[in-house]
Amino acid sequence: MEIHVDKDACVGCGLCVKDCPMHVYELQDNVSVAVRPNNCMGCLSCHEICPAQALEHRGIYAARRHYIDIKVCEMLRKVV
Incomplete structure (x- = not known):
């Protein structure tokens, strides 16, 4: 998976x-930057919340979208 942020569309x-x-x-110069793309689980919550639709996750398809609860994420952090 590859994360692309459209810097022209991002409103910061x-x-x-x-x-x-x-x-x-992270925000850098008022633009979102994927500084830890390897951490991405593909939940696409960022994509769904972005008002500018500035985020693209290449290699994930709409039919596979899912949201992972924050408690599950905390559990995964302990394991990973």
Whole structure:
């Protein structure tokens, strides 16, 4: 999977940073950057919350979208 952030579309709201349970994103110069793309579980919660639709996850298809509860993410962090 590859995460692409459209820097021209990103409005720097930071919703993806706050919403991502795996801390994949950071704001740099008011633009979201996937600084830890290997942490991405593919839940696509960031994609769903982005008001500018600036995030693209290449290699994941709409039929496979799923949301993983934060408690599950915390459990995974302990294992990983």
